Amino acid sequence: MSYRVRLTLAVALAVAVAVVVASAITFVLVRNELRGQVDDALRERASTGGLSLRFDRVTGQPQLDLPPDRFGGAAGITQLITDSGEAIRAPDAMVELPVSERARRMAAGGGSPFFADAHVSGRHLRVYTVPVNRPGLALQVARPLDEVDAALDRIKTLLFLIVAIGVGIAAGLGLVVSKALLAPVQRLTRTAEEVSETRDLSRRIEATGKDELSRLAATFNTMLGALEESARAQRQLVSDASHELRTPLTSLRTNIEVLARNEALPPGEREQLLRDVTEQLTEMTALIAELVELARGDQAPPDPEDVRLDLLTAGAIERTRRNRPGIRFNAAL
Helix, strand or coil, X not given: XXXXXXXHHHHHHHHHHHHHHHHHHHHHHHXXXXXXXXHHHHHHHHHHCCCCEEECCCCCCEEECCCCCCCCCCCCEEEEEXXXXXXXXXXXXXXXXXXXXXXHHHHCCCCCCEEXXXXXXXXXXXXXXXXXXXXXXXXXXXXXXXXXXXXXXXXXXXXXHHHHHHHHHHHHHHXXXXXXXXXXXXXXXXXXXXXXXXXXXCCXXXXXXXXXXXXXXXXXXXXXXXXXXXXXXXXXXHHHHHHHHHHHHHHHHHHHHHHHHCCCCCHHHHHHHHHHHHHXXXXXXXXXXHHHHXXXXXXXXXCCCCCCHHHHHHHHXXXXXXXXXXXXXXXXX
């Protein structure tokens, strides 16, 4: 997987997480707001709403006088519960709310008002339970959450679409951003590949900014310049070495050939040729050592050294006279 693809996926993932978190927070806030409105209506219903409580003359049991309860009706669903868990409804009530243990304890005189969700006949209800001013009784008021659930389902679908669109846009923007951000890296890569293929160290990358990628390009240009200078120095070293070694090798070869062809040379000339061969071998050994040291790139000693120019000049003249015996040299101090 390329770096560009990884960067695009990272951007898309970051945006997706942000959109999902924002959508979840939005959904929770809207859900709480919608359910909060239902809860407020249930509180108002429990405190003000038309509850007529009477007791049967024969049995002494409490009874409710309410219009028939219907799902979705303006009056909602209302019932009394006793501390024994019995539900007391209006005579024409068609819905009975489930009685929980917590609601029974409230009817017995313990606990504070609370909200709960319930499912009755496949319908989702919001139930509010509150104590009344009668010992052993509590009041339950409920309303269906059909409209709230439908609205939340629509909002949930809309948020899913927003998340999907946001991720798609993030992926597209990630491609554009990654292309723009990685353009200098791609130029650097292309230049490196071209240098590797063509061995052309004179290539450079345009670096005009001051960011990290521009500094990387400038550093790469500096490296190419150093490599180009090193290659030039290497070529110059080879040229200088071939030039410096050509003359002593030619002279040495000539002397050896003379010694090999003329076995009856006078002793003085033979000894002179042998001395010349020895000196030329010594000179070549020193020259090769200097070339090897130069090829290693060792730096010159920082402290200056005294040089006898007269001895240096005399040595150069002597070597030249030996290599060119037919030429006359005049040296003046």
